[in-house]
Amino acid sequence: MPPETEDDLRLESLARVALAAYDLAEPLALRLHARGLNTIFEVTTYSERYALRLHRSGYRTNDHIRSELQFVRSVTEHWADQPLLSAPRPITNRNGDLVVEVIAEDAALSWDLMTWVDGQVLVPGRGLTENTVHRLGQALASLHSLSAQFRPPADFSLPRWDADGMFTPSASPYRPEVGIEELLDRRDLELYAEIAERTRAIFATLESAGDSFGIIHADYILGNCYLQRAGSAWRASVFDFDDCGWGYFLYDLCPLLGNLAGHPGAIVNNPAYPRLRDAFLAGYRTMRSLPSALEEHLPTLIAARNANHCLLTAGRDVSPTPAQDATWRMSLARQCLTLPY
Incomplete structure (x- = not known):
């Protein structure tokens, strides 16, 4: 060292x-x-x-x-x-x-x-398979089921990852110190606004469906999940709840889906993405309902994850180059909108 x-x-x-x-x-x-x-x-x-x-x-x-x-x-x-x-x-x-x-x-x-939790992070091309992704889907579904049952005490307080929290700087849990208009050019600002509008509409649809909102991890990525062999099965350890808050369960699927697609991830435009995505969603469905009609919203919400991170990089002491980081995130968001579902 x-x-x-x-x-x-x-x-x-x-x-x-x-x-x-x-x-x-x-x-x-x-x-x-x-x-x-x-x-x-x-x-x-x-x-x-x-x-x-x-x-x-x-x-x-x-x-x-x-x-x-x-x-x-x-x-x-x-x-x-x-x-x-x-x-x-x-x-x-x-x-x-x-x-x-x-x-x-x-x-x-x-x-x-x-x-302390033990295990290792697996990524596409280095140990991640349909079986391990299936297990990560099960773990997230179990987490969401527990969230749906959780009864917070009277003094409980967490931020909200609704559309305002994700896209409105003044409501963002990230507390950005640089305005979004200072980070993005006109083309990216238009895309940011479009993704925000589409996300707000999706969340309104989910709200009317019921059982769609609760405490979410909000950063369920490959880097925050350890996997460890346990005989013929895989043990999943979930950590880094630092961003958890009130939000929509469907959105919570999307950070990891972005990893699988390569936006960002170990393999950009990962050709195995459709297969890994299906394994992840199948694992989730073994533990919790996920109507197939909702899958059409996933590309927008994966894009929303990247657009939302423009506000993260605008926070204090997060990045020395917030404008460059935000531009990169919007380039990923643009690609995410073209993902298959």
């Missing part, structure tokens, strides 16, 4: 302050695992492994984080007797809270602790 930087050492010092709020055995190791939108440390004690997460500032409130973890805890409890499904289990600190605040340079940093 490269030598630790001064910033790495500072983060490790803050991580140890956060860990002191938990009743853990003395850590055997604390290792910086990943730095991205969130920072993840791997914590190893005498008997357990944990993920200590530092949340990016300016994205979610502590109430949002607590609500996310309450929902994830409900998922882990329901999946406890299903050996082929798992999610990280949130750990309560010594004060009975799910979030720890650490003050650093006059800023309040929010941390949480969860159990």
Whole structure:
């Protein structure tokens, strides 16, 4: 590993302050695992492994984080007797809270602790097959069924991924700091508005159908799902619920479908996409209803995922080149509208 930087050492010092709020055995190791939108440390004690997460500032409130973890805890409890499904289990600190605040340079940093999940990310061309995609469809359907049954407590608060939340900057959970008109040229702005209008119409149709809205993962991509052999079957572990919120279940299928198509993904314009898409949807249907008439909406909603990410890259400290990233996302959105269904 490269030598630790001064910033790495500072983060490790803050991580140890956060860990002191938990009743853990003395850590055997604390290792910086990943730095991205969130920072993840791997914590190893005498008997357990944990993920200590530092949340990016300016994205979610502590109430949002607590609500996310309450929902994830409900998922882990329901999946406890299903050996082929798992999610990280949130750990309560010594004060009975799910979030720890650490003050650093006059800023309040929010941390949480969860159990570690094992497995590997599979992608087209490197281990992903119809069988594993089928399993990922089952896992998402199970998650949606749990969401439909979930009864939030009175203080529960999560953002909404409805049409306003996805496309209106002032309502976006991403809290963009750059206007969409500053990111896109006229042609892409017109496409952005068209996708927003079409998505709003689809959501209105789903609203009238019932049983279509609940807490969604909102970032169900290949990179957030581990797969691990369990005899002749596959164990699926779902993690990174950092974007979860209220939204439409049909939309929640689309981030991973975009990966399978290659928008974005390991193989651009993946020729195996129709086969993998059918396996994913078939897996979903083994656990939850998905009327075939809804499939015609999938290309638009896959495009909507990419258009929505223009607002993500316009957020604070997310990208040094938000205009370039947004242009790339709109190029993907344009291709997604031509996908077969």
